[in-house]
Amino acid sequence: MRSASTWVACRALVLLAALLAVGETHAANSNCVGSCANAGTFLRASQVQRIIAQAVAEAQARNRRATIAVVDRVGNVLAVFQMNGARAFARITSGRFNRRLPQFPDAGLEEIQLPIAGAPPGVPSSFAAIAKAITAAYLSSEGNAFGSRTANQIVQEFFNPGERGQPSGPLFGVQFSQLPCGDLVQQGEAVGIGPRRSPLGLSADPGGLTLYLRGTPVGGIGVIADGIYGVDANIVDVDQSVDELIALAGTAGFEAPENRRADRIAVGGLLLRYSDAVTGDLLSDPGSAPAFSSIDGRLGTLVAASGFYPTPPVVRRGTAFGQRASGIIPADQVRPPLFGRGLDAFVLADSTGANRFPPIAGAPNDGQRLTASEVRTLLREGIEVANSARANIRQPNGSQVRVTLSVVDVNGTILGVARTRDAPVFGIDVSLQKARAAAFFSSPDAAASLSGTNNPLFAGALRGYVRDTQAFVDPPFRGRVFEDGVAYSNRAIGNLARPYFPDGIESGPTGPLSKPGVSSGPRQGIFRIGVNEWSPFNVGIQLDLVAPDVIGSLLVAPNTVRDCGTSNAPSIALGRLANGIQIFPGSVPIFKSGVLVGALGISGDGVDQDDMVAFLGVNNASVALRGRIRNAPRGRRADRVRITQGGSQTLRLRYVQCPVAPFIGSDVQTPCKGK
Structure with a gap:
């Protein structure tokens, strides 16, 4: 038998060899740090055709039949090409289950079969390819290139996947964002402002890679040829993923800069993964790929994707990021300017260039409300914190934090x-999901709202989450969780929404807002369907809150669902959780005279950085406003909630966790301490 040290050493060598191999693509390096995007950096229709032709040539060389999607940076679908003989549907499976699964909704999206006459289990392959392409485009920037394989690494129950006993991935739960039923993401088949919705949220299935022009991301390519929309549970080896190899061929001439790729970025001491595919493994020469005109109609055709890509389908040009057509523009270009000149900030704009979400006053709660001026101050102070802080997931080292900030009121508006x-x-x-989660779960009517749904498929489940959580904690909070006015940050909510509690400790119980993990054993009550119930496609309350409307959005054409809580009405509709919730850190509730008035959500960088920008954003706004608004009173924060395990070990929830020495050009070590 090998010793433990020998096994660890061998495993480290395998991982090192894998990472070295992944670096063999030799894409050009980039000097862009956030300012390279301009009116000329977008995908032309001819370039989209070239990308597809290159991918098709590799699929042909491998005798595989693929569905290929290309999107721009804000998610507009520019083309979907399906080769002759390609599977029309892709099966959703994590590969974790060794027995027949129960019917929806108990298995989440695992092995889902849409109620379409004659359709096999799964979802349209066009939707799977679009989701992969959007994932690569949305996760990347001039400072980092992440693909769907990167997403796979950071959303599973252990980080790294397969390393049992480790905490969950840093972006655990992010796969259930950009949902097709969300109220912020844009709908429709025409090219327009973003961000656009994704048919399946973000994808953890390898085969989605980012497309770059002159150092700035301009979109993504997504490929599905193997018929499986799944995950990679073992990232130590180097896969020969046909989806990823075909996608890699498509990126030729549009490769992610080598010095910006995920495998140049470490999180928690672990290098991330971008792609296992390398150019040396390609069976085709992308530079010799035939013209698109010679394959269109002969090797395959453009295909519509209802709600995302129109009939008749045509290859389209993308939008230029940072320009009006993309829906994201500098804050000083809207009228009136959001902050005035001098603050490097951006906003979401409509097609006329008007700010989609200018600061407005919130709804009153017990006589208190956020004013428009206070909202503007919160956004300004949060951006100033981010602009002065050191990023965690960007290159070069020492780059500024890059995030989005969302402010909501107690109703999620x-x-x-x-x-x-x-x-x-x-x-x-x-960021909006995080803000809404903090505002909702900090409200004293959250328990009643979750228990009040009249959806027969999910009423029992949502009541069960409340019941289990209220029984999970120690007195004086036992029996009163989500109705006692305790302030919940997204970090605290996430503590309760992991398959193991504490996070990663398999001998502990299941988090009460999660489905049980492989080592949790049978669970009594509504969730008793056997072991190994949790998967990235079946996480717990996060999915159960939105699953009916996610599925409904895939079936209704043209889609009109603009609230992911509609089917769980009446209790949690009307915008409170209209785009779902998020369960990794980065939001805090906001108080005024001791009364909950809203929340601030942050997302885009490392989770500790997100936490810090939220917490210090509110703190610094409080200073600027002479105490009119504040972070939650210390005695009401969720880190006062205790959980005793096995009659001996007592743990507390976490409220926020800020990085050490986070600022550029400052020696401040613990900026959140004592606040």
């Missing part, structure tokens, strides 16, 4: 949205 330069697009929707 959007009061204002702003962004820093070159922040990844995924953070727009996610």
Whole structure:
């Protein structure tokens, strides 16, 4: 038998060899740090055709039949090409289950079969390819290139996947963002402002890669040829993913800069993964790929994707990021300017260039409300914190934090949205999910709202989450969770929404807002369907809140669902959780005279950076406003909630966790301490 040290050493060598191999693509390096995007950096229709032709040539060389999607940076679908003989549907599976699964909704999206006459299990392949392409486009920036394989690494129950006993991925739950039923993401088949919705949220299935022009991301390519929309549970080896190899061929001439790729970025001491595919493994020469005109109609055709890509389908040009057509523009270009000149910030704009979410006043709660001026101050102070802080997931080292900020009131109404330069697009929707989660779960009517749904498929499940959480904690909070006015940050909510509690400790119980993990054993009550119930496609309350409307959005054409809580009405509709919730850190509730008035959500960088920008954003706004608004009173924060395990070990929830020495050009070590 090998010793433990020998096994660890061998495993480290395998991983090192894999990472070295992944670096063999030799794409050009980039000097862009957030300002390279301009009116000329977008995908032309001829370039989209070239990308597809290159991918088709590799699929042909491998005798595989693929569905290929190309999107721009804000998610507009520019083309979907399906080769002759390609599977029309892709099966959703994590590969974790060794027995027959129960019917929806108990298995989440695992092995889902849409109620379409004659359709096999799964979803349209066009939707799977679009989701992969959007994932790569949305997670990337001039400072980082992430693909769907990167997403796979950071959303599973252990980080790294397969390393049992480790905490969950840093972006655990991000796959359920950009949802097709969300109220912030844009709908429709025409090219327009973003961010656009994704048919399946973000994808953890390898085969989505980012497209770059002159150092700036201009979109993504997504490929599905193997018929499986899944995950990679073992990232130590180097896969020969046919989806990823075909996508890699498509990126030729549009490759991610080598010094910006995920495998140049470490999170928690672990290098991220961008792609296992390398150019040396290609069976075709992308530079010799035939013209698109010679394959269109012969090797395959453009195909419509209802709600995302029109009939008749045509190859389209993308939008230029940072320009009016993209829906994301500098804050000083709207009228009136959001902050005035001098603050490097961006906003979401409509097609006329007007701010989609200018600061507005919130709804009153017990006589208190956020004013429009206070919302503007919150956004400004948060951006100033981000612009002065050191990023965690960007190159070069020492880059500024790049995030999106969203402010909501107690009803989840959007009061204002702003962004820093070159922040990844995924953070727009996610920052709103985080803000809404903090406002909702901090409200004393949250338990009643969750228990009050009349949806027969999910009423029992949502009541079960409340019941289990109220029984999970120690007195004096036992029996009163989500109705006692305790302030919940997204970090605290996430603590309760992991398959193991504490996070990664398999001997512990299941988090009460999660489905149980592989080692949790049978669970009594509504969730008793056996072991190994949790998967990236079946996480718990996060999916159960939105699953009916996610599925409904895939079936209705043209889609009109603009609220992911509609089917769980009447209790949680009307915007409170209209784009779902997020369960990784980066939001805090906001108080005024001791009364909950809203929340601030942040997303786009490392989770500790997101936490810090939210917490210090509110703190610094409080200072600027002479105490009119504040972070939650210390005695009401969720880190007062205790959980005793096994009659001995007592743990507390976490409220926020800020990085050490986070600022550029400052020696401040613990900026959140004592606040």
